[in-house]
Amino acid sequence: MLASVRAQATLPLEVLVIDQSAEPYPLEPFAALVHVHDPQIGGASAARNRGAELARGDVVLFLDDDVVLESDCVRAIARAFAARPGLVGAQCAIHNPWDDAPPSLYDFSTRVFEQGFFNARPQRRGKEEIPRLIDGLASAYRRDLLRYERFDEALPGYSLAEDWDLTKRAARRGALTTVAAARVRHEHAQTNRLDPAAYAKLRRRNILYLYEKLGAARDPRNRLWKQWWLLGETLRALRTSLRAYAGTGTRRA
Numbered sequence: 001m002l003a004s005v006r007a008q009a010t011l012p013l014e015v016l017v018i019d020q021s022a023e024p025y026p027l028e029p030f031a032a033l034v035h036v037h038d039p040q041i042g043g044a045s046a047a048r049n050r051g052a053e054l055a056r057g058d059v060v061l062f063l064d065d066d067v068v069l070e071s072d073c074v075r076a077i078a079r080a081f082a083a084r085p086g087l088v089g090a091q092c093a094i095h096n097p098w099d100d101a102p103p104s105l106y107d108f109s110t111r112v113f114e115q116g117f118f119n120a121r122p123q124r125r126g127k128e129e130i131p132r133l134i135d136g137l138a139s140a141y142r143r144d145l146l147r148y149e150r151f152d153e154a155l156p157g158y159s160l161a162e163d164w165d166l167t168k169r170a171a172r173r174g175a176l177t178t179v180a181a182a183r184v185r186h187e188h189a190q191t192n193r194l195d196p197a198a199y200a201k202l203r204r205r206n207i208l209y210l211y212e213k214l215g216a217a218r219d220p221r222n223r224l225w226k227q228w229w230l231l232g233e234t235l236r237a238l239r240t241s242l243r244a245y246a247g248t249g250t251r252r253a
Contacts, residue, residue, distance in 0.1 A: 001063055001064070001065050001066070001067050001068060001069075002015070002017070002027070002028075002033075004067075004068045004069040004070075005063070005069060005074075006030060007069075008069060008072060008073065008074050008075075009072045009075065010072050010074045010075035010078070011032060011074065012032060012057065012061065012074050013032070013056060013057045014032050014033075014034055014055070014056060014057070015030075015032045015033050015034065016034045016036060016051045016054055016055060017033065017034070017035050017036065018036050018038075018041065018047040018048075018050050018051050019035060019036060019037040019038070020038065020039060020041045020042075020043075020047060021037075021039065022039050024037040025037075034054070036050065036051075036054065038050070042153070043153065043155070043156060043158065043159050044136075044151075044158045044159035044162060045150075045151035045152055045153045045155055045159040045162045046151075046153045048062055048136070048151045048159075048162070049150050049151050049153065052141075052143065052146040052150070052151075055143055055146075057143065058081070058142065058143055058144075059077060059078060059081050059140055059141070059142055059143065060140065060141055060142075060143050060146060061073070061074065061077055061138075061139075061140045062136060062137075062138070062139045062140070062141075063137070063138055063184075064136070064137040064138070064186075065189070066137070066186065066187045066188060066189035067137055067138050067184050067185070067186055067187070068184060068185045068187060069183075069184050070095075070183040070184060070185050071181060071182060071183040072181075073092060073138075073182040073183070073184060076179050076181035076182040077090060077092070077140045077179055077182050080177065080179045080182075081140070081142065084175065084177075086174050086175050087142075087174060087175045087176075087177060088141060088142050088145045088170050088173050088174030088175065088176065089131075089134050089139070089140065089141045089142075089145070089166075089167065089170040089171075089174070089176045089177075090134070090139070090140045090141075090176065090177050090178070090179050090182075091122075091129075091131040091134045091135060091138070091139060091140075091176075091177070091178040091179070092138035092139070092140070092178075092179060092182040092183070092184045093178060093179065093180050093181075093182060093183045093184070094135055094137065094138055094184055094185075094186055095183070095184070095185050095186065096186045096188065097186065097187070097188050105239075106236070109232055109235070109236060112232065113228055113229055113231065113232025113233075113235075114229060114232070115225045115228065115229070116216075116219070116221055116222045116224075116225035117211060117214075117216040117219070117222040117225060117226070118207070118225055118226070118229040119132060120132050120133035120164060122178065128177060128178075129177070129178040129180075130176055130177060130178070131167065131176055131177070131178055132167065133163065133164050133167050134163060134166070134167045134170070134176060135163055136162060136163030136166075137163075137184075137186060138182075138184045138186075139163060140179075141166075141170065142174075145170060145173060145174070148173075149166060149169045149170060149173070151165075151166055152165050152166075152213075154209070155206055155209075156202075160199075160202050160203055160206050161203070161206040161207055161210060164207075164210065165210050165213070165214070168210075168214055169214075196240045197237070197240060197241070200233065200236060200237050200240060203233075204230075204233050207229075211226060
C-alpha cells in the first residue's frame, strides 16, 4: 500500500501510519511519512480516530494495508471534494479479488435478505453511484465531519461494520458519492482474519448493535426487515456449518 501511495502522481500532504503492533513495524522512511506507534490503541476504530485527530489536511483518505492504488487517487479524491462543498464522504472505486468470479449464492442471498436498514448496496442517481456503505478499506471524509462523527470504538477487534456505521451518520450531514477515477485494488490479506463461523457471529452482533444505536426500529418497515435479515443470517450460518462438517470427513449418529 505504501509503495503505491509513494508512486502517486499527486502526493498527499502526509501519510499517517497508525501502528498498534507490540514492536514498531519496520517502515522505510520517506518525506511525508508520519509513523505513529502505540500498542495501547485498541482496534481499527481507535486507529482511524487517532489518524483523524492527527491529520492536517482538509480531507482524510483512509486506506487499509492490503490496498493498492491503481490511479491518481489522491488527485481524484481532492478534486471531488473541491468541486462539491456539500460532499462529506466518498468511496474509492474498489476492485475485489472476487469481483471477477461469477455471482455466488452469497451474492444472491445478499440481494434477497438485505433490505431496508440492512441494505448496503449502492444506489444509482443518473450516472452517479451513491454508496449506502463507504467501505473503510478505501474511504475519504472531510476532516470537519470527523470532528463530530467518530468511528465507534465499542466495536471490538478490527471493528467490523464501523464503516457502515459512520456512513449512515455521515449521510445525515451531507452528500456521499463514489469517485470512479479513484481506482484501488484490494489484495484481501488473510492476516488477522476470522474463520467463517466467528465472522458470522461478529457480523450479527455488530449489525444488531448498530440497528439499536442508530434507531432503525423507528421505521416500522425495518422491524420487518430485521426479522427477514435474521432469517438470512441463520440460513447462511447453517450452510457454513454444513460445509465445515462435510470438510471434516466425519459422520455422526
